[in-house]
Amino acid sequence: MTSHLHVAYFNVEGLSRQKHRICCALLDAGIIDVLFLSETWFMKHDYMSHPCSFVQTVNNAPLSTSRGREGILAMMNPRARSLVRSYRILDKALWIDFGGLRVLATYLPPSMSTSAIKSCLHHFPPYDLLLGDINVRFTGITAKPHQASTLARQQLWTDHMRSRATSFIVPSDSPFLLRPSHLPALNGFQPLVTLSNCELDHAIRSSATLPELDLTLLDALQLGLKSDHKYILLCSIPISIDLSHNPQACLGRFHLEKLDSTETCERLQRAWLSIHNQIDWDSIGNVDEYDRNLVDAVTLVAENILGSYDVLARKKNPDLFAANFIHSGTSTLDAIRLFKRKQRSNNSRLKLQSRSSDHTPLEECQNKYRNLFSSWLPPPSLPDLSDLDPLLPDLLSMVDLTHIRAFLKTYPKDKACGIDGIHTILISALPPSFLLRLSQLFELCIQVGKVPSR
Amino acid sequence: MFLLPKVAAPPVTCDDVRPLSILPMFRRMFETLILPAFTNPSLDYCKLHPSQAGFRRGYSTLTQATVCHHAIQSGEIQFVIFLDFKSAYDVTLSSKVLEALQKRKIPPRLQSLVLSSMFTDASYQLVVNDFLSESIPRDRGLPQGSPLSPIIFNLFIDPLVAELNRSNRSNIPRCLFYADDGALFAWDLDTARTLLRIAERWAADNGMIYNVAKSGVLSLGSEDVQLTLDGRVIPVVLSYKYLGFPMTSKGIDFLQHRNNIVNSTEAFLRFLVANGTDWSPAIRSAIFSTFVQPQMEYGAPLLLAYADFQSCQSDFYHPLQLLQDQALAWIFCTNSNHLRIFRGILGALPISERFSHLRCRYQFHLDNTFEQNPLRLILAAGVGTLNKFVSQFHRYSLYDRFKRSQFYLQDKHGTQQSLSQSLDRYLLSLRLNYISTIQRRSKLLSYITPHARLPGLKDKVFKAPSSFQIDFLAWRRGAKFLFFRCVCGDRWNRRHVKCLPAVLPVELEEDFQKEKHEIGPGFQRLDFLLNHGQWDLAHTIIQHWSKLMTPEPWYISLLSIIN
Secondary structure, three states: OOEEEEEEEEEOOOOOHHHHHHHHHHHHOOOOOEEEEEOOOOOOOOHHHOOOEEEEOOOOOOOOOOOOOOOEEEEEOHHHHOOEEEEEEOOOEEEEEEOOEEEEEEEOOOOOOHHHHHHHHHHOOOOOEEEEEOOOOOOOOOOOHHHOOOHHHHHHHHHHHHHHOEEEOOOOOOOEEEOOOOOOOOOOOEEEOEEOOOOOEEEEEEOOOOOOOEEEEEEOHHHOOOOOOOEEEEEEEEEOOOOOOOOEOOOEEEOHHHHHOHHHHHHHHHHHHHHHOOOOHHHOOOHHHHHHHHHHHHHHHHHHHOOEEEHHHHHOOOOHHHHHHHHHOOOHHHHHHHHHHHHHHHHHHOOEOOOOOOOOHHHHHHHHHHHHOOOOOOOOOOOOOOOOOOOHHHHHHHOOHHHHHHHHHHOOOOOOOOOOOOOHHHHHHOOHHHHHHHHHHHHHHHHHOOOOOO | OEEEEOOOOOOEOHHHEEEEOOOOHHHHHHHHHHOHHHHOOOOHHHOOOOOEOOOOOOOOHHHHHHHHHHHHHOOOOOEEEEEOEOOOOOOOEHHHHHHHHHHOOOOHHHHHHHHHHHHHOEEEOOEEOOEEOOOEEEOEOOOEOEOOHHHHHHHHHHHHHHHHHOOOOOOOOOEEEEOOEEEEEEOOHHHHHHHHHHHHHHHHHHOOOEOHHHOEEEEOOOOOOOOEEOOEEOOEOOEEEEOOEEEEOOEEOHHHHHHHHHHHHHHHHHHHHHHOOOOOHHHHHHHHHHHHHHHHOOOHHHHHHHHHHHOOHHHHHHHHHHHHHHHHHHHOOOOOOOHHHHHHHHOOOOHHHHHHHHHHHHHHHHHHOOOOOHHHHHHHOOHHHOOHHHHHHHOOHHHHHHHHOHHHHOOOOOOHHHHHHHHHHHHHHHHHHHHHHHHOOOHHHHOOOHHHEOOOOOEHHHHOOHHHHHHHHHHHOOOOOOOEEOOOOOEOOHHHHHHOOOOOOHHHHHHHHHHHHHHOOOOOHHHHHHHOOOHHHHHHHHHHHHHHOEEOHHHHHHHHHHO
8 A cells, every 4th residue: 555654854943842833733733744853953842752753863062052053853743653663863964764765854054164064975874865954055946046055065965966876856836735634624625835946955865766756845934933944845755554553552541640639539439439339359269350350440440530641642742740840849759750751851862773674663672572582382380279378378468458558658659550550649549448359359369379361 | 561772872773672561560569568478588498599699688789799809809719700691581481480499399379479470471562662562472581670570580590509609618609699690709710610510501401591792701810711601702801890890800990980980970960960950959959869879879888998998088089079069069050169068058978978977887787687698708707817908897987986876775686677777867966967067167057957957957948949949048058149239238248138128927036036046146037937947938038138139230241141
C-alpha cells in the first residue's frame, strides 16, 4: 500500500511557546508528519518533553550566555516516529533514516566560512533528501536575482550535488489544499497560500534513490509562524508502508492527585465497598482469577472516581506539576520528581536506534529479548507441596495486614507503578477491606506456591 | 520492561541497553513481604558465603573495596582477576536456579514461588521509544527490578563463591563478590589457573557466560602472564574499576578515585546549573543532598583514611572542597563566596569534617557487621599483621569519642538500630557545635535560633514559599539591600533598619523584644519573623523596604544588563 510521508523544514528563528504550539498542531492534524525546525535557539521552555519532539542538535553555546544559538529540532507525529530506524546528530545537521528514506536537515549559518561549509558537506552521511537553510541564493532559482550569492558559494553546492548525484526539487505550482481530514471543522477544501521560489532554504533529492516528488512552499505567516524565512519546505514522499498502524504506547495512569481531597477519598472508599460486596471472594480458589478480580475491581473504582489519562497525551500539555511546584513545593520528594523530569527530557536524545534498516528498533528489541529470555526448554516441574508444611504459618504471617501496612508506610512514593497503573498511593487510599483481600491473595499464592500469571 | 541506555551518547541500539522491569505493584509487594524467608541468617538454607556482599545487611561495597586494597598491598597476592559475566541476571536458567535451590534444601514452597514468579508465570511488554510491544512470555533470566532477583542470584551463585574459597587458610579470601562482580585473588600462577578452572566449570554447568574482554588480570609482580577463561586470554590491565574504585597493582588509586568523583560531580553540577535556573533554594538543597552529595562522597571513609595515612589532608580535599563550595553557591542562587554563612544556614560541614563523620559511621558499621565479614576477619588478625592503611580501620578517634560520650553510654546495651540513632544524635550535636563555633565569627548566624532550624539543622527558611526564599536567604546572609541607599541617604547596612518602618502586631512585638534582649541588639524584627515562620509578614516588610530605598545607579545598570 502506498501512502505519503509529509516531511517539512522551517527556519523558526526562536522556538517560542506559541510557535511550538502551532507546529504541534500541524503535526497533530497530519498536515505534516515530520517537521525539522532550525534556529530554535534552544529556548528555555521544556519543549523536548513534548511527545512530538524527537531529537535536537547539541547546544554548544557557553553557559554564561542568556540563550543558545542555532539548534535544529526534529518533531514528528507517532506514525512517522514508528518508521524511524536510526538517526545521527551532526554538528550542523540531523540525519534520520525512516525505514530506508534517509533525510538530512541542516542549518548552515551565513557566518560559516567556505572551508567550514566544505568540510561540513564532506561529512554529511549519504541521504535521499536534504532540507535546509543553507543561506545561498541560486541564480535561476531565486526571485531576487540581484541578491544572488557569490558564484563561489553557488559552485560549492553545485559541486556537492554533482558528487552526490543529487538535484534541486522544483516547487510545485498546484495549490495546497487543507482537507476535512486535517481539520474536521472544514466543510470542504481550503486552499493555503504557497510561494513559488526557493530563496535561502532548499530541498535537494538524490536522483538515483528518490523519485520525483512534490515540494510545496507553504506561506508560514498564514499559519502564525513569524520569521524572516517566509515559507515552510513541505515534501510529500510516496512510501510503500502502511502508516495507518500506530503501535504507540498507551500507558494509562489514574489521576492520583485527586486523592489529596478527603471527599474524593471517601467516594473512592464507598465505590470500592459497593463493588467489593458484589463479589464472592471466598469462593475464588484460583490465584489468577483472584488477582484478575482484584485488579479489575480497583481499576474500575479508580477509573470511575479518579479518571485516567494517557501518559503521552498528558505530555503534550504544559507541565503543570513542574510549573506549580517551582512556585509552591518544598518537599524533598517533589524536588526529586522535578529533577527526574528534567533528566528524562534531557535524555530524550538517547532514543533507541536500529542496527540495520530492515527492522524498527522495537522489532529488533523484541527479537533480541524474545531469544534472550527464552530457554527453549520444557518448564521445570514445580515441586509437590504438602499441606503440613511447617514453614506455612511463618510465611502466611509475613503477608498479614500489619506487614502490608508497614510496607505501604515505608515504600517510596516516587517509585513508578506497574503497567496496570496501580500505585501504592491508590492502595493506601482504599479501605481496610481492600488490604484484607490483598492479604488473602498473597496467602492464596503461598498456599498454592504460585503467583498470578501476568 | 524499560530499556535503559548504558552509554551516554547516541547511537544507542538494543546492544547498549539494560532491561529494567517495572513489576506490577501487587507483585512487588508480595516479593518484598516474603523476602525475609530468603534472607534470615539463622536459617541454614539462607546462609551465604561471607565473600558475597551484594544486597546483604552488614556488607557493603566499601568493605569489599577495603579488603581488595588490603589483599593487593599484603604482598601475599600475585594476581587479581576481575570477572565479568555477560548479562548475568538475564541469562539465568530456571532449571539451574531450581537445582541450586534444591541443593540448598530450600523448602519446596519457596522453590515453587520463585519458579512461578521468575519463570513459569512471567511475561513482559517492552517499551521502546514510547512504543509498547505485545506481551511476550519469558522463562529465562531474573528480572532486574524485582526485589527477589538479587537474593535469588546470590543463592544461585553462592556455590561458586564457596568453591573458590574452599580450603583457604589465609585471612585474605580467594575471592570477593558483589552480586555478579567478582574478584579472584591468587598467590601464584597455579592458584590463578585453578581458580579460573573452578569459575569456568561452574559457568559451564550453570549456563552462564563470561565477558572475557571486559574481565581483567592485574599482575602484581613483574611476571608477564597469560591467563585464559573459556579458552580466551583475559586482558592484562594496569587499572580496573572494581565497585567504582580504580584498582591498580598498588591497591586503590585514591588520587584517581578522587579525580573521578570530582569530574563526574562537576559534570553533574554543570547539568544542574544549566537546567535548574528556575529552581528555588529548597529544591536545589534537596537535589544536592539526594543526588550530588552521595556522588561526591562515594568512598569517603576510605579517602579520609588515605589522606590521614599520607598526611595530606588539606591538599587532598581541596578539589572536593571547591566542588562543595560551588554547589553551595548554586543552592543560594549566588556566586559569592560567603561559604561560612552558607554552611551555617544549611547546617552543613566542610568536606574534611563531613568525611570525618562518614568515617565514624563506617567504623560503627565495621563494629556492628557480622564477624564473618572478610574485613572483620582481617582486622581480627591483629595490628602487627596488617599494613598501615588497613590497620587504621581498627578504630577511629571520633568513634572512640562517641563511645565515651553520654550518647553511647546511656544506650550501651541497646539494639544496633538504637545505637545507630545515638550515633546520629552525637554527630548532630557535633554539627551544632560547629555552627556555634562559626557563629562567633559570623554574627548573622547567631540570629538563627535553634528552634528556627529544621530537624536536620537546616534553616526553616527553606520551608518558606518558594518565591520568597531567595529574598529571605539574602537577608539571612546579609546580602539583601546590599547595593541600596537607605532612606537617610547613606549606603545601606543592617544598622539602618532603625530608619525604616517595621510594625509588628502587639503580641509579636512583645515576643520580639524578649528575644532581642536575649540574643543581642543586632537582632531585628525580620530575623524574628523568619525564625517564627511568619513568611507573609516578613515578605511584606521586605517589599515595603524595597520601595522605600533606592538602588545604587551602577547596580541598576548591572540589573538591566543581566535582564
